[in-house]
Amino acid sequence: xxxxxxxxxxxxxxxxxxxxxxxxxxxxxxxxxxxxxxxxxxxxxxxxxxxxxxxxxxxxxxxxxxxxxxxxxxxxxxxxxxxxxxxxxxxxxxxxxxxxxxxxxxxxxxxxxxxxxxxxxxxxxxxxxxxxxxxxxxxxxxxxxxxxxxxxxxxxxxxxxxxxxxxxxxxxxxxxxxxxxxxxxxxxxxxxxxxxxxxxxxxxxxxxxxxxxxxxxxxxxxxxxxxxxxxxxxxxxxxxxxxxxxxxxxxxxxxxxxxxxxxxxxxxxxxxxxxxxxxxxxxxxxxxxxxxxxxxxx
Numbered sequence: 456x457x458x459x460x461x462x463x464x465x466x467x468x469x470x471x472x473x474x475x476x477x478x479x480x481x482x483x484x485x486x487x488x489x490x491x492x493x494x495x496x497x498x499x500x501x502x503x504x505x506x507x508x509x510x511x512x513x514x515x516x517x518x519x520x521x522x523x524x525x526x527x528x529x530x531x532x533x534x535x536x537x538x539x540x541x542x543x544x545x546x547x548x549x550x551x552x553x554x555x556x557x558x559x560x561x562x563x564x565x566x567x568x569x570x571x572x573x574x575x576x577x578x579x580x581x582x583x584x585x586x587x588x589x590x591x592x593x594x595x596x597x598x599x600x601x602x603x604x605x606x607x608x609x610x611x612x613x614x615x616x617x618x619x620x621x622x623x624x625x626x627x628x629x630x631x632x633x634x635x636x637x638x639x640x641x642x643x644x645x646x647x648x649x650x651x652x653x654x655x656x657x658x659x660x661x662x663x664x665x666x667x668x669x670x671x672x673x674x675x676x677x678x679x680x681x682x683x684x685x686x687x688x689x690x691x692x693x694x695x696x697x698x699x700x701x702x703x704x705x706x707x708x709x710x711x712x713x714x715x716x717x718x719x720x721x722x723x724x725x726x727x728x729x730x731x732x733x734x735x736x737x738x739x740x741x742x743x744x745x746x747x748x749x750x751x752x753x
Contacts, residue, residue: 481727485727500725506626508722509627512616513629514615517573517624524623527592528595537689541566543563543565544563544683544684547686554581556581556591557576559574561574561641563641565634565701567707568708570629571626571629572608572626573624575623576604578593602648603621604620604646605642606644607641609641629721631708642681643678643679643681645677647675648675649675669682715727
């Protein structure tokens with residue numbers, strides 16, 4: 456028995472030494488890479504998931520051609536979010552314009568091991584009665600109807616990032632950072648094509664209970680401060696699930712920071728994990744493709 460225990464200890468020691476040597480080799484490899492090479496590789500790795508890396512902000516953001524675009528929006532997505540460890544505040548704003556019902560939604564919160572925010576623009580094919588909002592499938596707007604969007608996200612008064620782009624679904628995610636939704640405040644700005652659409656959107660904000668100090672209108676631009684949500688939150692129906700999800704999210708963030716301790720920037724950390732555990736990335740990519748096929752069938 457002692458012989459086998461000794462062999463086990465020696466094997467563990469050898470694995471530890473091998474792991475340490477591999478870790479140093481990966482660190483040296485990343486340190487030798489140029490900034491452009493890192494950004495190119497990161498964007499290649501993130502493309503199957505519909506995201507790209509923004510080096511100036513050190514965040515992940517969604518691409519215009521992200522695969523999520525073809526699925527649009529349903530209220531069911533917000534209700535099921537906590538099952539996928541997404542604990543967030545959501546604020547859907549419904550309004551009628553140009554013979555259709557539009558929906559612009561703001562999100563902020565914890566997405567697994569990411570703190571982030573989103574602004575999505577969707578529309579129905581016709582005018583939808585308010586009693587049917589939750590049951591309606593909204594489509595992502597085409598390129599010609601995308602809006603210039605600006606988003607700034609703050610946590611406890613400290614700015615996390617700011618991003619601006621003409622988009623249908625503008626997002627920003629800080630990888631490895633933990634937050635409660637109530638700790639986050641989003642500044643959202645949208646530039647509308649005409650006064651009629653702007654006024655329809657603003658009237659919906661007033662009906663939801665937004666105050667004058669939370670909404671600023673300048674020409675065709677609307678600036679909204681999204682702090683405490685004014686709409687009923689789906690996650691309130693599953694408070695115990697939220698607590699479990701947030702406990703798991705906090706643990707994931709801690710593990711991520713421990714494993715990637717040699718680096719400070721998100722790009723370096725993600726590359727370090729990729730080179731250290733390429734098998735895990737391959738499994739995630741395959742799971743992503745299977746999930747896309749399943750959603751298309753549904």
